[in-house]
Amino acid sequence: MNLLINYIKGFLSRSGSYVISATILARVFSFIASWLALKFIENDELGVVLFAYNIVIFLLPISGFGLNQSLIRYGALLKTEEEKNSLFLYVLKKGVLASLLLVFLLIIGSFFITFKFENTQVYLIILSFLIIPTFVFEIIRAQFRLQHNNKSFAYTEFIHSIILLISILLLSYFFKEMGYAIALLVTPLATSILFINKLNINFKSTIKTTIATFSFWKYGFFASLSNVVTQLLFVIDILLIGYLLEDTEMITNYRYISLIPFSLLFLPRVFIATDFVTFTEKIYDKNYIVNYIKSYVLFFVFASVFLVLFCWLFSGTILGLLDKSFIQFTETFLILMFGITGIYILRGLFGNLLSSIGKANTNYYIASFGLLLNIISNYYLIPKYGIKGAAITSALLMWLTGILSAVLFWYLYKKLLLKKL
Template sequence: MNLITSYISNFLGRKGSYVFIATVFARLFSFLAAWFALKLIPNKELGVVLFAYNIVVFIIPISGFGLHQSLIRYGALLKTKEEKNSLFLYVLKKGILASLLMIFVIILCSFFINFKFENTQFYLVILSFVIVPSFLLSIINAQFRLNHDNKSFAYTEIVRSLILVISVFFLSYFFQEIGYAFALLLTPLITTLLFIKRLKIDFTSTEKLKITNLKFWKYGFFASLSNVVTQLLFVIDILLIGYLLNDTEMVTNYRYISLIPFSLLFLPRVFISTDFVAFTEKIYDKRYIINYIKSYLLLFSLVSVFMLIISWFFSKEILWTLDKNFVQFSNTFLVLMFGITGIFTLRGIFGNLLSSIGKAYINYYIASLALLFNVIANYYLIPKYGILGAAITSSILMWFTGILSAVWFYFLYEKVLTKTR
């Protein structure tokens, strides 16, 4: 019990409560912004904007070729403020150029794609420019975390959410779908302009760092690519249900039944986002890392058991609050709840520890392997068991990727420690 008390105390000491509140706040306001758009814009036109934006959303994690990921990991290993300042400037300059190149490629490719919906290319071109401010906001957040200023990191999320709601409401009200598209573009841009001065970066610094080599770029690219593939893991079930069952109602059922389990994944992310810099700074201190792992596992094992007990006894009541027709799929809900405990207890911590020791490419390989298994298993299980088959596949893969991450971390961590001795 002392491990849990100490773990939570350290989490709160790093202003983790601010990150938690900001995350909840951001989710609620994102929902409100989406609701405003739904009410103010005709469904057909809104659908075109959302279709184009979803394409960009998949690309945003690799904005700047993932250099924001390199910044947070390698920056945590630097000792002085001046070095971290120089690394930020390097990532800023190179990342903007890389992001602009990505925008150019997207726009160029849009001319060769025969989009099904009218005006999709127009909105894709506009929304592709979201990549630059999104990258800038990512490195600002990374720098706040490197400075152990989780409070400011949390504030950026709250302010961004407020700007999103306000801009979506007013721009959608006056300019309909084009206003909504510009609201999505302006939100990260305005947030960036408001917070970049708070970093107090010395933009005249010219210090060159040895770590900004090919390995540095490779780490960020694979870390970001891993996030993209992981997103696909959550999307592929929906796509395959629609394709294999040819039943849009089942797509809707699975989407809403999985809403609560997948929404709960924000909890381990809050802890990891708060602590990533702290445990990366001490990644070569084996005693500290092992103690951190034990504390994390104990806390989230208890949380997982609590969630499973609640789900077991009240699954039907929980689903009834969404829609009474969902009650018949309580088994699907329970299978998904069991699956996310695999992420809670294993994938959440060990996936990030792999990144912390510089092995982000392992996460990419694991996610890619899981994606392949997902497609193969779903082709067999969905026609046989319906949406329960999709849930079984996802649940197995959540545990499989978690176990694989843990095994790889312990195997590679010993090698990393040996090299540093």
């Protein structure tokens, strides 16, 4: 029990309460902003903007060629603030150029695609520029974490959500769908402008970083690819349900039944976002890492048991709040709840520990393997069990990829420590 208490105290001492509060509030404000957009904009027009936006969202993880991922991992290994600031300036310059290249390629590519909906290309071109301010926003957040300033990191999340809410309220009301697209674009830009000076970095500094080697770029590239493939893992079920069942109602049912389980995945992300820099700095201290793993796993075992038990007892009530017709899919809901515990206990932790030892490529291979198994399994289970089959596949893969992450981490970590001796 002392292990659990010390873990929670450590999390709170690193301003974890600010991070978790800001994350929850951001989700609430984002929901309100989406609701406002529905009130001010016709559904068919809003759908066109969202279609273009989803294309851009899929590419956001590779903005800056993933250099924001490299910054947080390699920056944590640097000893001085001067070195970390120098690395930030390098990532800012190179990452913006890489993001500009992606924007250019996306715009050029849009001229070779025949879009089904009118004005899709216009919105895609506008929203493609979202790649640049989003990258800058992410590296500012990463730098706050490197400075162990999780309070400011949390504020970036909170202020971003406030600006999003206000901009969507005003711009959607006056300029409809075009205003909504502009609101999405200006939100990370405005937030970045507000916070970049709070980093206390001399932007005229001429000190060059020595850590930005090929491995640095390779790490960021594979980390970003891993995020893209992981996104696909959550999307592929919906796509295959539509393709194999040819029933749009089943797509809607699965989308809403999975809404609560997948939304709850924010919890391990909050803990990892708060702690990643700390355990990466101490990655060669085996005793610290082992104790951290024990503490984390213990905490999320308790959290998982509580959530599964709660949902098992009140699943009918929970699903009924969404729609009474969803109660018939209680088994599917509980299977997904069991599945996310695999991410809670194993995948969330060991996937990030793999990143902390520089093995982002291993995460990519695990996610790709999971994606392949997802497609194969769903082709068999969805026609046989319907959306329950998709839930079974997802739940099994959450646990399987978690176990693979744990096994490979321990294997690679032992090799890393031996190499260090």
